Amino acid sequence: MALGLLPGMALKLVRRAPLGDPVAIEFGGQVVSLRLAEAESLIVDVAADCPVQRPKNTP
Amino acid sequence: MSSKQITVALVGNPNTGKSTLFNALTGLRQKVGNYPGVTVARKSGRCDCGDGLKVELVDLPGLYSLAAASPDEQVVTDVLLGSLEGSQQPDAIVVVLDVTNLLRNLFLASQLAELNLPLALVLNQADIAHEQGLKIDTQLLSQRLGGVPVVLTSAWKGEGIASVRRAIADVLNKKTKMTKLTWPSQVESALGTIVQAIQADTSQAPSSADAQRILFSSNAHTSDRLGWSQTQRELIVRQARDQVRSAGYNPMAAEPLIHYAHLRKILEGVIAGGTGKQGNAAALDRVLLHRVIGPILFTGIMLGLFASVFWLAKFPMQWIQSGVDFLKVTIAPALAGTPMLQSLVTDGIIAGVGAFLVFLPQILILFLFIGILEDSGYMARAAFIMDRLFSWCGLNGKSFVPLLSGFACAIPGLLSTRTIEDPKARLATAFAVPFMSCSARFPIYALMCAAFIGPLYGPGWESVVMVGMHCVGLLFAVPTAFVLTRFVLKVKPQPFVLELPRYQMPKPSDVLWRMWQNAAEFVSKAGTVIFAMTIIIWALCYFPRDAQMSDRIKAAEPTLSEHEIQSRTQAAMIEQSWMGRFGKAVQPVFDPCGFDWKITVGVLASFPAREVIVSTLGVTYSIGKGAEADSQNLRTAMQEAKWIDGPRKSTPIFSLAAVLALMVFFALCSQCGPTIATLAQETGGWKWATISFFYMTILAWVMAVVVYQSVIRLI
Numbered sequence: 013m014a015l016g017l018l019p020g021m022a023l024k025l026v027r028r029a030p031l032g033d034p035v036a037i038e039f040g041g042q043v044v045s046l047r048l049a050e051a052e053s054l055i056v057d058v059a060a061d062c063p064v065q066r067p068k069n070t071p
Numbered sequence: 072m073s074s075k076q077i078t079v080a081l082v083g084n085p086n087t088g089k090s091t092l093f094n095a096l097t098g099l100r101q102k103v104g105n106y107p108g109v110t111v112a113r114k115s116g117r118c119d120c121g122d123g124l125k126v127e128l129v130d131l132p133g134l135y136s137l138a139a140a141s142p143d144e145q146v147v148t149d150v151l152l153g154s155l156e157g158s159q160q161p162d163a164i165v166v167v168l169d170v171t172n173l174l175r176n177l178f179l180a181s182q183l184a185e186l187n188l189p190l191a192l193v194l195n196q197a198d199i200a201h202e203q204g205l206k207i208d209t210q211l212l213s214q215r216l217g218g219v220p221v222v223l224t225s226a227w228k229g230e231g232i233a234s235v236r237r238a239i240a241d242v243l244n245k246k247t248k249m250t251k252l253t254w255p256s257q258v259e260s261a262l263g264t265i266v267q268a269i270q271a272d273t274s275q276a277p278s279s280a281d282a283q284r285i286l287f288s289s290n291a292h293t294s295d296r297l298g299w300s301q302t303q304r305e306l307i308v309r310q311a312r313d314q315v316r317s318a319g320y321n322p323m324a325a326e327p328l329i330h331y332a333h334l335r336k337i338l339e340g341v342i343a344g345g346t347g348k349q350g351n352a353a354a355l356d357r358v359l360l361h362r363v364i365g366p367i368l369f370t371g372i373m374l375g376l377f378a379s380v381f382w383l384a385k386f387p388m389q390w391i392q393s394g395v396d397f398l399k400v401t402i403a404p405a406l407a408g409t410p411m412l413q414s415l416v417t418d419g420i421i422a423g424v425g426a427f428l429v430f431l432p433q434i435l436i437l438f439l440f441i442g443i444l445e446d447s448g449y450m451a452r453a454a455f456i457m458d459r460l461f462s463w464c465g466l467n468g469k470s471f472v473p474l475l476s477g478f479a480c481a482i483p484g485l486l487s488t489r490t491i492e493d494p495k496a497r498l499a500t501a502f503a504v505p506f507m508s509c510s511a512r513f514p515i516y517a518l519m520c521a522a523f524i525g526p527l528y529g530p531g532w533e534s535v536v537m538v539g540m541h542c543v544g545l546l547f548a549v550p551t552a553f554v555l556t557r558f559v560l561k562v563k564p565q566p567f568v569l570e571l572p573r574y575q576m577p578k579p580s581d582v583l584w585r586m587w588q589n590a591a592e593f594v595s596k597a598g599t600v601i602f603a604m605t606i607i608i609w610a611l612c613y614f615p616r617d618a619q620m621s622d623r624i625k626a627a628e629p630t631l632s633e634h635e636i637q638s639r640t641q642a643a644m645i646e647q648s649w650m651g652r653f654g655k656a657v658q659p660v661f662d663p664c665g666f667d668w669k670i671t672v673g674v675l676a677s678f679p680a681r682e683v684i685v686s687t688l689g690v691t692y693s694i695g696k697g698a699e700a701d702s703q704n705l706r707t708a709m710q711e712a713k714w715i716d717g718p719r720k721s722t723p724i725f726s727l728a729a730v731l732a733l734m735v736f737f738a739l740c741s742q743c744g745p746t747i748a749t750l751a752q753e754t755g756g757w758k759w760a761t762i763s764f765f766y767m768t769i770l771a772w773v774m775a776v777v778v779y780q781s782v783i784r785l786i
Contacts, residue, residue, distance in 0.1 A: 015135055015568065016175040018331055019324065026353075030362050031459035036571060042172055043352065045455045045569040047462060 016040050023056070078127040078159060079118070079239055080151060082183060083167030084176050085133035086448075086572040088195045091581055092167055092226035093130040096235060103588050112489070120240040129161065135175075137182045138288045138326060142494050145292055148284070151186055154296055163189040163242045165235070170194040170207060170223065171573075173342060174334055181330045184216075184249035185280040191220040191242040192249075193235055198225040199573070206343040215337050217250035227578055252333040257318035258325065261286060261311035268307040269299050286311055287326040352448075352573045359452055369456050372449075373475055376440045380433050380479040381510065387432035395425035414613055415606075423605035426680060427598040427745060430482045431590055437476050437483040438589045441490060442582035444472075448574045450490065458567060464549055465556025467493060467567050470500040474548075477507030478541075481746045482597070485753050486589055493565040499552045501753055502763055505746050506548035508541040508738060511682040515737045516540050518685055522706035523730045536734070543738040547770065593749070600748035604679045611650040612676060620644060641690050650676055664736060664775035665729035665783075667714065674736070681742035728782035732775040740771035 016039070017023065023039040034047040083089040094101075097116030114130040131150060132143040146155065153160025164183055168176035173194070180192060194200075194207060213221040220238035224231030241247075254262065265282040269275075277285075277297055284293040285308060294304055312322035320328060359365055399417040406413035444450040454468030461470050469491045477484035484504040491497040516537055525533040621640040625631070631639070645651050654672030661671045669691035677684040685705075692708040712724045741747065741764045751760035 015570065016178065016327070016331065018328060027356070027360055028362075029360075029455050029459060030366050033459045033462070034455060034567065034569075036356075036360070036455065040172070040175060042175070043356075043571040045451070045458075045567070045571055047458065047567050050566045050568065 015042070015044055017044075017054075023054075076127050077124075077243065078115075078129055078161045079163045079165055079243070080161040081128055081130045081165050081167060082147065082151070082179070083133060084135055084169065084179060086570060087133070087167045087169040087176065088226045089133060089167040090130060091578055092193065092195060092224065092232075092235070093128065094581055094584060095226050095229060095232045097128055101588075103592060118236070118239070120236045120243075122240065124240050124243070126162075126239060126243070128165075134179070136179060136327075137284065143492065148292075149296075151183070151188070152280075161188065163191065163239065163246075165191050165193055165239060165242075167193045167195050169196050170200045171196055171203060171205065173207070174331065174338060177334045177338070178327060178330050180249065181252060181334055182326075184251050185283060187248060187278070187280070189242045189246045190249045191238045191247075192216070192222070193238070194221065194223045195226050197223045197231065198228055204344045208341050208343070212337070212341045215250070215341075217248060219247045219249045227575070252330060254329065255318050255320075257314050258286075258320070258329065261314035264311045264314065265307060268303060269297055272300055272303055273298050283326070286315070286322070289323070352571070355574050356452070356571070359449070360455065365452075365456055369453060372444075372453075373471070376437070376472070377475055377479065379440065380437050380476055380483065384432040384436050384479070388429050391425065391429050391432070395421055395428075411613075411616070415609070418613075419606045419609035422609070423602040426605050427594065427601040430480065430593070430745060433476075433480050434483045434486060434590050434593055435586050437487060438586040439582060441472065441487055442585045443577045445490065446575065446577035446581060448572045451569055451571050454569060455571065462567070464553040465496065465499055466503070466552055467491065467496045468569075470496060470503075473500050473504050474507060477504040477509060480509050480511070481505045481507065481743065482593070482749050485746065485749045486593065488753060493567065495556055495560050495565065498560065498754060498759065499556045501750060502555055502759065503548040503552045505741060505743070505750070505763060505767065506544035506551070506739070508544045509743075511680065511743065512540070512737055514682050514685045516734055518688075518705070519730050519734050522709055523725055523727070526710075527727070536731075540734050540738055543735060547739060547774075551766075592752075596752045597745055597748040600751075601679075601745045604744040604748075608650075608676060608679050611653070612645055612648050614649060615647070617644070617647060642692070645672065645687075645690050661772075663780065664732045664772065665724075665726065665779040666733065667712075667724050669712075670724070670729075670733065674740075674742075677737075677742045679742075679744035681737060681740070684737070726783075727786060728779045731782055732779035735778045736771045736775040738771075739767055739774055741767035 021039055023037050026036045026038045026043055028035050029045075032048075034045045035051055036043050036045050037051070038044075081089060081093055093114065093116065096118045101114060101116035103112060103114050112132075116128050116130075118126050118128040120126055129150065131147045134144045134147055137144070137148050149155035150158055151161065151164065164186070166180045166183060168180065170176075180190070183190060192212075194209065200207065207223065209221040209223055213219060220241050222231060222234045222238050224235060226232070262279060262282045265285055266277055266279070269277045269282075275297075281293050281297060285299075291304075315322045315325050318325075359368060398421050402421070403413055403417050406416060441450070444453065450469070450472075453471065456468065457471045458468030461467055470488075472490065473484045473487045475484075476487055481504050484507065485501055488497050488501045488504065491500055520533045520536055524536050620643050621636055624639050624643065625636055646655075651668075651672055654675050655668045657675070658666070658668040658671045661674065666674065669688070672691055673684045673687040676687045688709070689702065689705050692705060692712065709725050710723070713721050714724055715721075747760045747764055750763055751757045754760065
């Protein structure tokens with residue numbers, strides 16, 4: 013929240029760490045690392061033009 | 072002007088170049104200390120703002136929001152409110168912002184505006200904004216924020232520093248405050264509810280900023296500080312949050328949502344241009360965070376770091392050692408007339424100074440690397456790569472560097488736990504670092520392997536045991552960290568949210584300055600403790616003195632050579648010293664580990680510094696002073712040593728069981744004064760240092776007994 017990840021914002025999963033966790037997400041022009049346990053609390057809609065499959069662990 | 076020192080606080084998000092700006096503003100006129108009771112570094116310095124105006128500039132830890140609960144963030148809030156013991160409220164705040172991410176950075180500024188202090192904004196990293204084609208209308212921004220000074224700088228290039236000085240003078244002069252946002256009416260009345268309830272309870276009206284912290288933050292820090300009674304809180308806060316909910320906001324998200332909406336309007340027309348591209352980060356990350364190449368590069372970089380701390384530091388360490396030895400030899404003859412003073416100066420004082428000076432090369436080299444890794448932006452990536460390996464036992468990706476450095480030496484490892492923000496992970500890492508098999512454990516492993524394992528079982532087993540001993544500590548450190556974070560430290564785990572900042576060339580002056588500050592703090596704090604401990608152990612091994620000892624030995628065995636008499640005298644002296652008597656008295660405690668009184672004295676004398684064991688064994692086994700791990704005489708003396716009485720009479724003291732037990736004991740035992748002193752320094756008191764000492768020492772004893780008793784029974 014303090015980093016500016018607000019409801020309604022577009023975010024992009026940029027990459028995963030070599031062991032699959034944590035993940036790096038991009039929003040508002042910055043890249044932030046989140047553990048999957050914390051990323052799970054995010055509710056995301058997959059954009060219609062999203063080229064990748066919906067990641068399994070993000071509901 | 073009044074004689075009161077004017078203080079200005081420097082606040083900002085992490086990765087904004089705040090420290091670089093601080094260094095540029097204060098030059099070398101800095102003081103580094105700790106805030107009372109917490110392990111948050113307090114950095115302050117004198118800043119000359121022109122026209123004879125000198126202010127005390129305080130560099131506060133970087134943070135994203137006033138709402139969170141880490142010790143760093145609470146210190147910032149407390150300092151700004153003037154509620155921290157021993158620090159006065161600053162006269163003004165300078166907020167440092169990354170101009171390329173202005174919206175997010177302004178969120179903190181907007182929260183700070185609620186504190187009603189004069190405020191100035193420094194938009195830093197203008198050079199990068201320029202590269203990205205961003206144009207900022209600072210005048211318009213200043214106008215919309217109530218006329219607070221807004222200056223554009225590039226601290227890295229040293230541009231705009233003079234205008235920051237002018238802005239500080241300006242804000243102190245005019246006391247300009249940043250315009251506060253207008254809360255939606257329901258939120259306003261929710262805040263009013265809290266203010267009224269606290270006023271009724273404590274008969275003092277809290278500020279609106281305090282009411283916001285109580286309404287929006289999930290921790291009880293502010294309520295506790297105001298002395299609001301526990302019984303009322305829950306009900307009133309729930310009522311107030313319901314009011315916020317009635318305005319359509321989730322109470323936990325309301326604060327950033329309202330601030331951001333407000334700030335978006337403020338920024339309309341302020342920023343022009345900019346492609347919004349990430350610059351170098353995306354391209355470099357594609358390589359450095361690649362699933363295969365990333366870890367390989369990471370391993371390479373860390374091996375380089377380890378090799379430098381381990382091998383490169385050896386040369387300056389040897390110079391320090393030979394300097395100390397040279398000093399001893401030079402000074403000794405001058406004091407030959409007074410043997411007690413001679414021994415105090417050479418074995419006590421000079422050895423004591425040498426005992427902490429010898430750590431400086433490793434500390435400097437490690438902090439050179441850490442400075443480069445952090446300032447370049449790679450450290451966050453390293454933590455990203457390693458986090459999974461550490462998260463399950465309560466540590467995090469940033470624990471890796473301290474633990475790795477611990478294999479060279481625990482001291483720099485402990486100092487580097489400062490890079491871990493989460494206090495729980497920081498403490499658990501600091502607790503685990505002394506378990507790592509440091510280079511001071513090497514001599515005893517080398518002696519034991521060369522004297523017993525090698526001759527008995529061959530060089531193959533010698534290396535197996537060597538490698539095994541280096542893993543013993545790790546084997547116990549990981550479960551210890553797990554239990555500590557899971558069951559002992561009942562603090563809410565902090566989410567590991569980590570910004571991956573843009574890559575940047577580290578500024579040499581910042582890196583060197585940090586090296587120097589860490590080394591200076593180590594010498595002034597841990598150094599004094601290490602020095603005192605060396606003197607105490609010296610006294611215990613020296614007193615009481617029997618002046619006729621060597622005459623008596625000569626009289627009893629007139630055929631001995633001069634050198635043998637000297638060695639025998641030293642052995643007899645230590646036997647009847649306080650340390651020797653104490654060793655004999657507590658030998659029964661170590662009997663189940665298979666240690667005789669000579670080993671026991673060695674073990675006891677090694678508590679300030681474990682590497683002393685080899686030379687102490689040299690003295691107790693009558694080889695004379697200065698024995699080294701590769702000393703053939705010492706090996707032979709130990710191989711021939713037999714129990715002289717008791718049930719094990721005339722069997723070798725150094726059986727396989729005793730040798731393994733001794734090595735396991737040294738792998739686990741907390742035998743390092745500097746480590747204890749540094750642990751106390753880094754954890755803000757003696758509590759955790761004491762726990763660590765007893766935990767490791769008892770664990771070492773238990774494991775040595777287990778090893779000795781099971782090996783005897785098996786073989």
